[in-house]
Amino acid sequence: MDFQRQHHGKVFLLLLLIILSFLVGCSRGSSSPSEDPSDLSKMTEISSDVIIITAASGGFVTHDEATIEFPAAVLPADTLIKVSKVYVSESEQDESLIDLTGAYVISTTSSPQTIQLAGSATLKMKVNPAGLDETTIRIVVWDGYEWNEVRCEYDSTLKVISTTTETVMPYGTRIYLANPEVSSNKEREGGEQIVSEFVAVKVVGETQGGAAEENAVPVNVLRAGADTVAPGRAVYVKSPQGKFTVDYKQVKDPVQAAALQKKAEAVAGYMDNAYEQIIKGMGLKEPALGSGYGKSGTWTVSLTTMSGDHGSVDIETGEICLNIKDEIGDGLSHTCHHEFTHMIQFKTLKEAKNEVDDSLDWFNETMADAVGWYALYGRGTVYCAAGESMGYFDERLDADKKTPKSNNNQYEYKHFPFISYLLATYKEAPFKKFFETWYSYAGSQISMNTIDSAATREGSLGKAITGRDGIFWDFYRDYFISGTVFNREKFKNLPDRDSGKPYDIKEDEKEKQGVTIVEIGSNVSYQKEFTIQRLAGQVLILKYKGSSPLDITVKAISAPGQSAGHIQLNAFKRVGGILQPPGDVEEVSDGATKTKEYTGVGGDIHDIYLLMVNTSWKADDYKVTVVVTEKQ
CATH class of the missing domain: 2.60.220.30 (Chondroitinase Ac; Chain A, domain 3)
Known part of the structure; x- marks a missing residue:
């Protein structure tokens, strides 16, 4: 969940932000402060x-x-x-x-x-x-x-x-x-x-x-023990390593009380793992400990009722709130790792004398999601498990809640596979350098305008993220075509994909992947203009479905003046129903028309993937027109 930002126009409320560190839980209840x-x-x-x-x-x-x-x-x-x-x-x-x-x-x-x-x-x-x-x-x-x-x-x-x-x-x-x-x-x-x-x-x-x-x-x-606390009173569970205090309100029913204590103990363990993996393992900055009466130098985590959210972190007090209704398991564990990563982001900003409002929503959430899965499943092995959250690559990478033209109000969480790709490809130390460099720029300089300078800083990723052959293109092509990072050994939500083989998108997955699937048979005639936003892409998949092989012509027309666009045709054969490693690859130049004839579609060729990626960080509405006909 996002940081809980607090903006107050009245001077007296500033002090509330300081004293909240003395409180148990995540809010002060229903009382309303006087102005x-x-x-x-x-x-x-x-x-x-x-x-x-x-x-x-x-x-x-x-x-x-x-x-x-x-x-x-x-x-x-x-x-x-x-x-x-x-x-x-x-x-x-x-x-x-x-x-x-x-x-x-x-x-x-x-x-x-x-x-x-x-x-x-x-x-x-x-x-x-x-x-x-x-x-x-x-x-x-x-x-x-x-x-x-x-x-x-x-x-x-x-x-x-x-x-x-x-x-x-x-x-x-x-x-x-x-x-x-x-x-x-x-x-x-x-x-x-x-x-x-x-x-x-x-x-x-x-x-x-x-x-x-x-x-x-x-x-x-x-x-401190739940068995000695009357209903309605606060119960405190300290994590095994003593770094976190998990609190909740005691309930009357003994079965529910035992279940709550078990959940609090599980959360305490999840939080300890987050510290071990993210702070000690990855070397990211350690957030400031909680302070105030009853804090005992620990980070506070409160199990409480939340409306629709899984978790949040208060940027002033550093207290994490978790939805008390969430069940023990990977989902709750990931929320713990996710929110702790937010605390690290805030610490990094604060050390550079920046405010949370200087940061970028999309990066805060994608990084917290990716690092959360990365730390939960074991650094260097499995990088995420995303299910329906994977993809929506037709939305801008840097999209957030204020982005126009968005049709998905959760998209700042959807693009975390990009951060997972950075961790998988460039490893922890360069990613740490990239993140800390970018979030240490002064205030308004934390922007897409400076993302490449942070990525190319010595010790960082060593390559620009934007641009025709930048990291974003590498990421996009690996996800759909090469599969050297995105495969079933590393990503739990890609169970059917072998390493080095293209991603066989199913019909019911195409929307969340930003994919258009067109079935190819005799007398095929297809034409469409695609519009691609910045740092986003779309994929047209021509999938053979006929009774006998045929020859087709594919014409890709790139609108002129869009040098940051990267268009690529990839043709694949199926053996035993499984797509094989990339075969025929054709590049489409900026402002050019590429006409490619494919012979024996349904025999030597079964699927053709046309990748259309806008690798610019500032130019929207990249246009590509595609025409597909049967060769006569």
């Missing part, structure tokens, strides 16, 4: 303690029920850390929840910028659970509109609940500043002083005999 900052809930500081924590030795700050602990070497410098007890106005919560602590804000008075830690700091809060169901105790974070549960651990012996964070925000962050990370201690009307509009934490629980008693479970000591 007037003065209407948002306010935080008033009640009391506080401030201590300087040295970077070398670390330390802790305690204020009332809250303690924040910093290990040695996690802070970038000696830092003043402040723990504030606050009052949060207009912060309603579920009536079944009871506050076990006050609300607290952890901040710094040393820096006007958010501090990124080298590891995790631990927030601990002491509670008195008397009269409460201890399985319901959890830490929640206020995001300005609602309280959200975060991953935490509860020690039922010490009566202490804890969570971790990898960031510390500046004290006094004000929502309506142009730069939301600039610190300010100014007062608003009424004398309220803003501590932090969003990052307040507290502990809540439910009474015994309340909503949780009906589904009573053992005391939740670690708040």
Whole structure:
């Protein structure tokens, strides 16, 4: 699925993008933010303690029920850390929840910028659970509109609940500043002083005999296992390698709960494989880890209900969302690999000081699909499994949702075989160089105008993609004619094609391949003008279907002034019903008329493929007229 781009016209919403990293799941629910900052809930500081924590030795700050602990070497410098007890106005919560602590804000008075830690700091809060169901105790974070549960651990012996964070925000962050990370201690009307509009934490629980008693479970000591979590609560599964945290909401039915846990564990394994194959194997850039309360330095993956989509990744928080209804198997695994590739693309753009909007939709999706299959099935062996997604080569390679003349709103996913071809032909290191070079160009320079310069850069593909004999032509001809890359050993959706033999297109496949099939028999008379868009092609297949061999004449007329067009006639014989390797090949020059006579069609020749490819990156509407008649 595409990146989730977020465009906001109101300044105050900028801060939402920062604090989303503190939330469990993929959205904040149904709450709608006010457009007037003065209407948002306010935080008033009640009391506080401030201590300087040295970077070398670390330390802790305690204020009332809250303690924040910093290990040695996690802070970038000696830092003043402040723990504030606050009052949060207009912060309603579920009536079944009871506050076990006050609300607290952890901040710094040393820096006007958010501090990124080298590891995790631990927030601990002491509670008195008397009269409460201890399985319901959890830490929640206020995001300005609602309280959200975060991953935490509860020690039922010490009566202490804890969570971790990898960031510390500046004290006094004000929502309506142009730069939301600039610190300010100014007062608003009424004398309220803003501590932090969003990052307040507290502990809540439910009474015994309340909503949780009906589904009573053992005391939740670690708040991580699905068997200890009440329905409606968040469940967290950490991947075997510890790099991903998969979360979902617990359900009441024990069979469904077990199935959800199994799915989360499968997703955790899929994500670990994505990391191993794409980061460690292919050497692509490692995305930034998640940060915020409960993140524990992992990438977050949430199983949630999605409308029509299989997955998405939030470009600001780096959180992946997967459709909770998708079943365990290759489809779900591919979505995991696909979305993780998007995170890598964003990391590459960000390092070059580019935005996601500077990138190209078609390349984002084709690369994510191709790399996803490549990593899923094993690098260097099987490159993709596409089924009905293979082809639509009559659509532009660089087509996206905004492309005019498109008749397929999913085409940015359809052309991933081109990226698979690059990986198969040029291997991982040159592809990596090509991708990272192209996506490191400045902003608007990431375009089709620069694709060849990236492809020909030293260490990259070593050949232009566009042009009459460029990589796009090589790809197109291999797919339909030569089959040295596209064959059943490498592509699961081409099970009937032997290496080195032409692709025998069936009647029911022709539409998705951009193919026109014409049956050839006695008295054949056929004429058609084909129009080909840039970096696209069409194939006319003349397929013998008669009672006795015949002679035909094929005339291909190339419109003048289209030097980027590449037209080629290929004639094949069938042995035992199987097309043989390429035989007779004829080229058609730009602006020329090529007349070719074929003798014994139905005997020595059975199929004639006319490839018409527009290899230009900028010129549409390349015209080719084809006339086929029986030779008299």
